Amino acid sequence: MKKSKKHKIGMAPGSLVYMGDITTEKPTLSLIDYCEDHLHEKMIEIADLADIKPDEKNKIWLNLSGIQDPNFISEIGKQFNLHPLVLEDILNTDQRPKVESYGDYLYIVLRNFEFKRSGNLSSRQVSLILGKHFVLTFQEQVTECFEPVCERLRNGRIHIRQAGTDYLAYALIDVIVDQYFSIIEDIGIHCETLEEKLLRKPSPTLLQKIQVLKRESMELRRGVWPTREVINNLIRNDEGFFEASTVLYLRDIYDHAVHVIESLEAVRDLLAGMLDIYLSTISNQLNKEVRALTVVTMMFMPATLISGIFGMNFDKMPLLKDTFGFWIAIGIMALIAIVMGLHFFRMQWLSRRGI
Template identity: 40%
Template sequence: MPKRIKSRKSKIGVAPGSLIHVGEHVNDDVKIQLISYNEDIFNKASYENIEKCLSACNNDAINWINVDGLHEVEVISSAGKRFNIHPLILEDILNTTQRPKIDIDNNYIFIVIKMLYYNKDIKEIESEQVSIIILKNYILSFQEFQGDIFDDLRRRLEYNKSNIRSKGTDYLAYSLIDTIVDSYFDIIENIGDSIDEIEDILMSNPSNEILNDIYKFKRELIFLRNSVWPLREVLGKLVKSEYELIDDKTVMYLRDVYDHTIQVVDIIETYRDILSGMLDTYLSSISNKTNEVMKILTIFSTIFIPLSFLTGIYGMNFDYIPELKFKYGYLVFWIITIFCILVMLNYFRRKKWL
C-alpha cells in the first residue's frame, strides 16, 4: 500500500508562507512546458529554466505553463514573484498533503485538485496533487511528477479548428478539471469490476483472502471519497459565485463537471454499501459453515449417546450382570446398536436435520 499521509515534520515551527516541499522527493529534473495559443497561433516548447519560459510567453495569447516536479522550490518561488502570488498560495502548492480547495484573489483563482490513477497490478489508487492558478492570460499548473492525463487536451489545443482555441483561461481551467474528473469514472469502473469478481468468489468459496480484498477496497473507496468530496465545494463556489476571471458561458460547463462529481460520489457511496453488504455476507457464510460443522458433530454425538450408555452398562465388572453368559449376547448387542443408529438417522431425516 502506498504511503498516502506524507510526513510534515519539516513544517513544524516554521513561519507561515515558508516555501518547503512536503511530499515525495524524486531525482528527475523539473520539466517546464509552455503552450501559447489563440485562434491563429499555437506554440509549444519545453524549458529547463523558469525565467526563459516566462520570457517566452506571448502577451497576445493564452499561455499555459505546466511545471512537472515540485522539489525545486526556486521554480515555484520565481513563478510566484512574476505573477505576484501570495506566499501562502505558494506554500500550498509545495505542500502535497492539501485537500481539494479553492482560494480567490482579485487577480487570480487558485485551485487544488487530486489527479488519481488506478494501478491494475496491485489494484490500488495512486494520487498526485495538481495545483492550478487562473490568471487573465495565463494558466499555471503544478504537478508532482512527470506524466499526466492531459495529452488529449494538448492535441485538442494543437488542432486549429478546436473550440478551445477561441476560449479564455477559464475554459482551459475547466478542461483540465473536466479531464481529471472524467478519469475518476475509469477508476470507479475498474473498482466495480474487481468488486464483481469478489462477489462471485464470495458466493462460491469465501476465504480469508476475500476478506482482505473487501477491506482493501473499502479503504480504497474511502481514499477516493476523500479526494472527490471536497471537489464539490470547489466547483460549487465556481458555479454559484461571480468572478471576473470566469466567463458566464463557462459556468454552464462547470455545472456539468459539478454534476459529474456528484455522480462519482454517489457511485462511491453505492460501492461502499455493496462492500459492507459483502462483508456481512462473508461473516454469515462463515457462521453458516461453522453451524453446519457443529450440526454434524452434534448429530454424531447424539447417535453415540445410547451406544455409550449400553457399552457403559455392560462394561461394569459385576458378577451377576444379565446376559453375561448368553451365547449370542455379542450379536444381539450389535443388532441393538445398528437398530438404534437407523432409528435415530431416520428421525433426523424426518426432522430435516440431515
Template identity: 35%
Template sequence: MKPSKQRKSTKKLGKPGTVKKSGLPAGSLIHVGKIKTEKTRIDVIEYNATSLIEKNQLGIKEASAYIDTSEPTWLRVTGLQDTQLIGDLGKAYGLHPLLIEDILNTGQRPKVELMKDYVFFTTKTLEISPDNGVISDQVSLILRKNLIISFHESDLEFLAPLYERINLEESRIRNNGVDYLFYALIDIIVDNYFNVIEVVAEMIDNVEDQIFSSPEENVLDTVQQIRKELLFLKKTIFPIREGLSTLIRTDIPLIDPQQVKYLGDVYDHVIHIYETIETYRELNTGLKEVYLSALSNKMNEVMKTLTIIATIFIPLTFVVGIYGMNFKNMPEISWKYGYLSVWIVMIAISLFMLFHFKKRKWI
C-alpha cells in the same frame, strides 16, 4: 489490487520528499510529499485557432516572459521538488507566498481561491494501482488572463487525450480562450474518477461473490481496505464539489459565462460520483456484516455435522457399554450369534437415526 498485503510506497528519487514544517513561518517554501520526477520541468504551449507553438525545458527567465501574453498559453510545471524554481516563478507571476506553499504541499485539501488577477484551483488526480491501491497526484491550476499555469507532481498519462485535442485546429480548445482549457483540465481529472469508481465497484462485487461462495479470512482484510479507499475518495471529492460550486456561483471576469455552463456539467459529475461513493460505502459496510453472518453460518454447519455424528454414536456407545461390563450371567456373550446380533442392532439404530434426521430435514 492486493489489499491483504501491506501497501508498497511509491519509490522515491533522491532524498525523501516529506519534511516536517513544524515551527516554520507561514509561507515557507517546503516541498511536502514524494518526489516523483527526476527534476522540476517547465514546458509551455502557446496556441490559437491557426497555430501552436510548444517549447520544453524552459528556464525561469523564459517562463516568466508569458505574464502579459496576448495568445492563449498553457505553462506546465512538472515536479514540485525544486522549491527555488517554483518560488521564483511564483514571484514572477505575483503569486501569494501562502498560495505557493499550498502548491508545494501535496497533502493540501482541494480548494478554490479567487484573487484579484487570477483564480487558484487545487485538486487531486486519482488512479488505481494493482499493488498500491488508489494513488493520488496533486494538480494546482492558476488561471490568469490568456494564461493558465498547471503544477503537478508527475507526468499524468491520462492527460494524453487533452494533448491530442489541443493539437487539432478544429478542437474547441484551440478555438476558445484559456478558460475553456481550465474547464477541460478539471473535466478530464473528474472523468478519470469514474475509472477509479468502476474498479472499486468491481472489487466490491468480487468480495461479495467470494463471501457467498467460500468466505475466507482475507475477505475481512479486503473489506477493510475498500473502506479506506472509499473514505479517501470521499475526502477528495467533497471539497472539489465546494470549489466548483464557488466557480459556478461567483461572477469571475476571467471565466466566460459560456464556460460556466461547462463547469456546471462537471459539478453534476462530481455530485454523481459523491453519491456513488456513499452508496458503495453502505454496500461495503453491509459486506462486513454479511461476511460475519456467513462465517457464523459456516460454523453452525460444522457444529451441526459434529452434533449429528455425536448423536448417532450415543446409543451405540450405550450398547457397547452394556456388553463391556463383563458380568458372568450375560446369556448373549456365550450365544453363537451374539456378536453378529450386536452389529445388526447398532447398524439398524444408525440407519433409523439417519432416516429420522433426513425426514426432519436436519441433514
C-alpha cells in the same frame, strides 16, 4: 515515504518544503503559447521563465511535472508574482481540494486518482492557478491526465483557442472529474469479480480484498466530495474569473461530480452487501460443521450409554456372562445408530443440502 509535518514545526509561513513521497521525478516544464491563429508548444528550462510574457492576445499554459525541487516553485512564483502561501500549499501535497482567491488569480487544488490493476488506488495532488492571461498547473509526476486538453489545442479547436484562460481552466478541471467515472467503472468491475468468487468460495483473502476496496472507495469519496464544493464556488464566480458562458460548462462538471458521489454511494452499499454475504456464508458453514458434529455425537451417544452401563462394577447384570452378550450389545448399538442415522437422513441433516 512522505515527510512528517514535524519537519515544518517552527518554520515561518510560506517556507518551501516538499511534503510528498516522490523523490526521483525530474522536474519538467512544458509551455503552450496559443491564440486563435497559432500554437507553440515546447519544453523549457527554469531560466526561460523570464521570457514568458502573457498578454490578451497570447495566452499561456505552463505545466510543471515534478515539484520536488523548491527552487523551481520559487522561480515560477517570482515570475508570476505568486503569494508564498500558495507556493507552500503546492509543495504540501496532502491538501484538501479547495479554491482560494488572491486578487489577480485563483488557486485551485484537486486530486487526481489512478486505480491500478492490483486494486490499489493512488492519489496525487494537482494544483492549478488561473490568471487573466495564463494558467499554471503543478503535478507531482508526469501523467497523461491533461493530454486530452493538449490534443484539443493542437488540433486547432476554435472554441478553446478563442476563449480565455477561464475556459482552459474549465477544460483541465473537466478531464480530472471525467477520470473519476473511469475509476468508478474499474472499481465496479473489480467488485463484480470479487462477488462471483465470494459466492463460489469465500476465503479470508477475498475478505481482505473487499476491505481494501472499501478503503479505496472511501479515499476517492474524500477527494470527490470537496471537489464538488470547489466547482460550486467557481460557479458562484464571486471574483469574476469566469465568463458567463464558461459558468454554464462548470455547471455540467458539477452535475458530473454529483453523479460520481452517487455512484460511490452505490459502490459503498455494494461492498457492504458483499461483506454481509461473506459473514453470512462463513456463519452458515460454521453452522453446518456444528450440525455435523452434533449428528455424530447423537448417533454415538446411545452406544456410549450402553457401554457405560455394562461397564459398571456389578456382579449380576443381564447378558454380562451370557455367551452372546457382547454381540447382542453391539447389535443393539448398531441398530440404534442405524435408526437414528435414517431419521437424520430423512430430516436432511445427513444430506449434502443439510451438511
